[in-house]
Every structure is written in structure tokens, then in C-alpha cells.
Amino acid sequence: MAPKPPPPPPPHVIIFPFPAQGHVNAMLKLTELLLPAGLHITYLITAKDHRSLTTRLNHPGFQFHVIQGLYEGPMDTGDKLSVMIDCLTEITTPLLRNLIIGNPVISCVIADGIMDFALAAAEGTGVPVVFFRTVSACAFWAYFSIQDLINSGELPFEGTNLDERIVNVKGMEGFLRRRDLPSFCRSGLSNRTLQQVSSITRRAPDADAIILNTFDDLEGPIVSQIQKHCPNIYTIGPLHAHLKSRSTSKSTSSNSLFEEDKTCIGWLDRQPPKSVLYVSFGSIATVTRDQLLEFWYGLVNSKKRFLWVIREDLVSSNDDKSKVPSELEEGTKERGYLVGWAPQEDVLAHPAVCAFLTHNGWNSTLESIIAGVPMISWPFFADQQINSRFVEAVWKLGLDMKDTCNRTTVVRIVNEVMEVRKDEFTESANQMAKLAMKSVREGGSSYCNLDRLIEDIKTMSIQCKDK
Structure with a gap:
């Protein structure tokens, strides 16, 4: 009798967060939710964030890939944020592409949605790219709508009346004011961060899917607006509560980049x-x-x-x-x-x-x-x-x-x-x-969407092997 062929390797996912506490935290929690499903995960992390992590994931299907040579300064202004985005694009686009090409079992890349260069890195490889936007759905939609505000003449605005109503962000017409727009909208159209964030967010429909850390009862109407442009969306939040609801342990890792004073x-x-x-x-x-x-x-x-x-x-x-x-x-x-x-x-x-x-x-x-x-x-x-x-x-x-x-x-x-x-x-x-x-318990909207995401990743794995 011929020996049985070896079982196929498990789906392998690259997860790549933007290097800031909130982004790293959220995407590590996503990682912890995916690992019990039998997925293997390579998590890309900067040397600075890897040094700062106060806990480490210990799972046989998980590994860190540490990136050297990136900007390690603060990101408390739009200019510094732009420096990090430029640095990431230059250094990690070829790195990510080499990881994808060099590993034939990669099923998909889940990249922070602010890093649109992941699309270029995966181009022509057949490996799907899923964007994880770690901001709220309402913030993502506001970013997406910046070009509409420019086209309508609501940006740039003049004068000091920050309470004037903004009417060209669909679904927010009744309550949104100038002062409620993202902070970089106050600096004129030449603002580098405004240009970058608007351009990057408008590329979201080019991704195979979008993951949002929210739940339908909180932001359902805004998610519906986004789905007109990005139909395949997984709302799976709040991630920290979702992780606790599925965990058999009463304690979960904090994923903090700071030492906590308990x-x-x-x-x-x-x-x-x-x-x-x-x-x-x-x-x-x-x-x-x-x-x-x-x-x-x-x-x-x-x-x-x-x-x-x-x-x-x-x-x-x-x-x-x-x-x-x-x-x-x-x-x-x-x-x-x-x-x-x-x-x-x-x-x-x-x-x-x-x-x-x-x-x-x-x-x-x-x-x-x-x-x-x-x-x-x-x-x-x-x-x-x-x-x-x-x-x-x-x-x-x-x-x-x-x-x-x-x-x-x-x-x-x-x-x-x-x-x-x-x-x-x-x-x-x-x-x-x-x-x-309710959303993160069995049968809830976020619970079901996470199950759908896992099954879709497994389908992606089969499709990648067939190519």
C-alpha cells in the first residue's frame, strides 16, 4: 500500500501592524484570536516595539519577524507620522515582497490599512491582501470622504467658525462640525498628512477585504456607507472583549509597550x-x-x-x-x-x-x-x-x-x-x-464575522495552493 501523502501545511498569515501602541495592541489581539483556529502567523514588528513588548505570545504556530532600521522617534505630530509612513514604505515594501515570494504557503497578508504599500508588495503573487483599519468605522469613513469634501468646497475652510456644519460626509450630515473632522483637516490642502491619509484610505477598495475593530450595533450605519465601496467587511470587535469571550483562561496578555504600574x-x-x-x-x-x-x-x-x-x-x-x-x-x-x-x-x-x-x-x-x-x-x-x-x-x-x-x-x-x-x-x-x-458571544455579529474571516482565510490558502 502506498504511504499516505503528508497533510497539507496549515494556512500561513503574515500580520503587519503600523508601529504604534494602539495598532500593535489591536493586531496582536487579532493574532491571538486566529491562532486557536490552526493558522500559522508571522507577525512583523519593529525592533523598538519588539524590545518594548511587556508580554510575548507563546504558541507553536506563531513567530515574530523583527524589522531593523526603521524610524524610532515619536509620532505625536502629523509630520512625524509622515516620516514613519515614508520610512515604512521604503524599507518594508521589498522586505514584505521577499517574505511572500520566499514562502509558498503564505495564504494572505493582513496589513494595517494605513500601509497601502502592502498591495504593491503582493502584486502579481496571487496572495490576497486584507486591510485591518485599527481606527473606528466613523473615522475611516471620514478619511475616505476627504476627497468629497474637497470636491464640494467644504475643504479647505476659512475663518475661525469651527462649529459650522459639514454636510458631505454621508451619514453624518446632521451633527458633524468642522471641529469634528480629523485634526489634519485644519491645516489646508497642502498638509502632508491629509494628503497621505486621504490617498491611502481611498486605496481600501483595492484590498480583498477590510477588518474593522467595531461591532454592528455601535457603527452599523457607517459600516453600511463603507460597504458601498468595500463590500467585504469583517466587523469583529471589540477585540479585547472578543478575545476574553473565546478564551478558556481568565487572564489574557496586555500587549502593552509600556510597563504597567499595578x-x-x-x-x-x-x-x-x-x-x-x-x-x-x-x-x-x-x-x-x-x-x-x-x-x-x-x-x-x-x-x-x-x-x-x-x-x-x-x-x-x-x-x-x-x-x-x-x-x-x-x-x-x-x-x-x-x-x-x-x-x-x-x-x-x-x-x-x-x-x-x-x-x-x-x-x-x-x-x-x-x-x-x-x-x-x-x-x-x-x-x-x-x-x-x-x-x-x-x-x-x-x-x-x-x-x-x-x-x-x-x-x-x-x-x-x-x-x-x-x-x-x-x-x-x-x-x-x-x-x-452580545456581539462577541456565540451567535453575535462579531463572533460570526470572525468565524467567517477564519473560514475565508482557509479558502484563500486552498486557492493559493491551486495557483
Whole structure:
């Protein structure tokens, strides 16, 4: 009897995130969701991010491929973001192509959607490219619509009236203002980041599919707008909740690029229920010293308890970092706790936390939604402006204080969310949290879409072998 032929190799996927905390975090969580399905994954990561990862995936089907020689500076401005995009395009397009050509079992590439050069790298190989957009669907759609705003004359805009209505982003006509557009839309059409992001996003229909870290009950109407141009979309979020719902373990890796100070959990344990404002502006946002002090005075003067993440590089490097006023130090000792980085999912899930003062990065926004925690929004740049508008005007999950930073406003908004309208926002947040959890449980929309994605990847593997 002839020996049985060896079993075919498992589908092999290349996953390539943009090198920033939120992107790396989200795509590692996607990796953890795909591995139990028997897929093999090569995860491309920069040397800097690989050094910084506080946890490592340990799975026989997983490997890191570390990329050397990329820009390792900050990305807290549009110009610096453009530097990274240019550097990635130049260095990793040939690298990615060589990986695809040199490995005949590659089934597909899942690339961060901001890196459209993946299409060029895979061109002519027969290997499908799937874009994972780590921003919200509403931000992606706003990016996609930039050219429509230019064609209609809504961009560039003149004058100082940022509250004028924007009417040529389909599905947002009733509530979108100039100030809610991505931050780079305020700088004129010559802005490099605006040009890059608009051009890259318009290439999304060239990909074989789009993955979005969202769920249908949250952004279904906007996803429907996107599907007119990109019909094959997998909404599989919130990823961190989806991962927990499918995991047999009660603990999952944090995927953080920062060392977490878990002493804050002990401090939270000593606070009354629903009494603490959690404050974090994410991994990239910076503030001036004056802004820092205005926030600090506002937090202390609000008389609320607060847990505040103050990264080493939170204050702009060219700003004076002299001694903090004594009244702020005393007020913080009474009611506040400061850390360099926090285990955010655990913090938001803690019963002592009442609200979240956030920059509205998409991972932070989803983590707040899953935890049922109302938000106070102070966006920094890019997608965060539009996320914050949806938090207030569409989802009714909190208040948006973009473009303002003074202690009086901070006190007023904190008291509005944590006292005056506390019950209203808590009820709304709890309802959305229930819908989010429903989506990632068996039979839910995100759960079914992930299963569909896995089956489609396996089909891609068969089709690649037949070529």
C-alpha cells in the first residue's frame, strides 16, 4: 500500500501592524484570536516595539519577524507620522515582497490599512491582501470622504467658525462640525498628512477585504456607507472583549509597550464605588505645561477622586517642567493617585471608577464602552476628533470638551458627568456595554464575522495552493 501523502501545511498569515501602541495592541489581539483556529502567523514588528513588548505570545504556530532600521522617534505630530509612513514604505515594501515570494504557503497578508504599500508588495503573487483599519468605522469613513469634501468646497475652510456644519460626509450630515473632522483637516490642502491619509484610505477598495475593530450595533450605519465601496467587511470587535469571550483562561496578555504600574489597583480598592475619575491621554498625545496645570487644577478643584496616567513624555519636550505648585501636590495627596502607565482594562472594569477622561483613541474608547464607563473627551489628533463627536452626539456616552483646556471647564464637565447627569450617562453606557458583549458571544455579529474571516482565510490558502 502506498504511504499516505503528508497533510497539507496549515494556512500561513503574515500580520503587519503600523508601529504604534494602539495598532500593535489591536493586531496582536487579532493574532491571538486566529491562532486557536490552526493558522500559522508571522507577525512583523519593529525592533523598538519588539524590545518594548511587556508580554510575548507563546504558541507553536506563531513567530515574530523583527524589522531593523526603521524610524524610532515619536509620532505625536502629523509630520512625524509622515516620516514613519515614508520610512515604512521604503524599507518594508521589498522586505514584505521577499517574505511572500520566499514562502509558498503564505495564504494572505493582513496589513494595517494605513500601509497601502502592502498591495504593491503582493502584486502579481496571487496572495490576497486584507486591510485591518485599527481606527473606528466613523473615522475611516471620514478619511475616505476627504476627497468629497474637497470636491464640494467644504475643504479647505476659512475663518475661525469651527462649529459650522459639514454636510458631505454621508451619514453624518446632521451633527458633524468642522471641529469634528480629523485634526489634519485644519491645516489646508497642502498638509502632508491629509494628503497621505486621504490617498491611502481611498486605496481600501483595492484590498480583498477590510477588518474593522467595531461591532454592528455601535457603527452599523457607517459600516453600511463603507460597504458601498468595500463590500467585504469583517466587523469583529471589540477585540479585547472578543478575545476574553473565546478564551478558556481568565487572564489574557496586555500587549502593552509600556510597563504597567499595578499599584493603582490597590489604591482603587480603597475608594468608594463609582467615585473615581480615570484620566489617561494614551500613548502618543502630548500636552504643554500650561495645559497640564489647567487639567490638574481642574481635577483638584472638582473635589473628585482621580487616577491619572502621566507618562514620562506627556509634557512637550520643549516645555519647562519645573516644580508643581504646592496646592496641586496637596490636593493630589488627598484625592488623587498618579502613575506612569496603568493596566487600563483592569482600571476601567474596577467598581470604583465612575468616568474616563480620555483622548478617545479607538482602543481606549472601546475599552470604556465594554466597561460601561461614561467618557469625557479631550481628543489630541487624527481619528480622535471624530470619535469624541460620536461619543457625545451619537452614542450619548459622555461629553466632548475638545478645543478647550481651562480649569473652569474641566471642573464643570467633570461635575456634569460624575454628578448632574451621572445616572443618564451610566445607564446609556451600561446599555451599550450589553450590546458590545452580545456581539462577541456565540451567535453575535462579531463572533460570526470572525468565524467567517477564519473560514475565508482557509479558502484563500486552498486557492493559493491551486495557483
